[in-house]
Amino acid sequence: MPPAALPGGQLLKSWTNGEGRNLAGPPEGIRQPLYEVNPLHELGVVIRVVKTVEAFAQENGLTKIETLVLQIGALSQVIPRYVEEVYPMAVKDTLLEDTRLKIEVLPANARCRTCGKVFDVLENKGLCPFCHSEKPEMISGNEFMIKEIVAC
Numbered sequence: 001m002p003p004a005a006l007p008g009g010q011l012l013k014s015w016t017n018g019e020g021r022n023l024a025g026p027p028e029g030i031r032q033p034l035y036e037v038n039p040l041h042e043l044g045v046v047i048r049v050v051k052t053v054e055a056f057a058q059e060n061g062l063t064k065i066e067t068l069v070l071q072i073g074a075l076s077q078v079i080p081r082y083v084e085e086v087y088p089m090a091v092k093d094t095l096l097e098d099t100r101l102k103i104e105v106l107p108a109n110a111r112c113r114t115c116g117k118v119f120d121v122l123e124n125k126g127l128c129p130f131c132h133s134e135k136p137e138m139i140s141g142n143e144f145m146i147k148e149i150v151a152c
């Protein structure tokens with residue numbers, strides 16, 4: 001079978017997390033990541049990802065998926081380390097059992113309401129590095145999405 005891949009960056013699906021918050025939407029302000037004590041939250045999230053990918057594979061006649069690429073915002077409630085931890089459990093006995101997981105962390109970017117420039121909020125502790133204003137408007141960092149599936 002020739003290699004088939006989704007074009008890079010194509011958004012398959014974005015969804016809400018267990019609390020019903022739309023993770024793809026812009027956050028209302030700077031929010032610290034929620035560090036949960038156990039990764040059960042991530043397990044549920046990863047199981048939903050596996051089901052989505054399996055359904056996609058079935059629709060497109062794919063029998064093996066080589067790599068799954070997830071994008072997780074730096075302010076997302078989904079913690080990459082926990083996703084990696086629960087991943088083997090979530091893919092066991094599924095089409096994705098041998099699929100490599102790749103996680104890309106997206107920066108927490110904001111646009112300064114004073115000068116309009118874009119900067120990384122975490123790196124700059126919420127202060128605009130250009131004009132030192134404290135009025136950032138969050139534009140990214142809360143994402144959780146499947147970026148790409150590489151089939152073989």
Ligand SMILES: [Zn+2]
Binds near residue numbers: 113130132
């Ligand atoms: Zn500024």
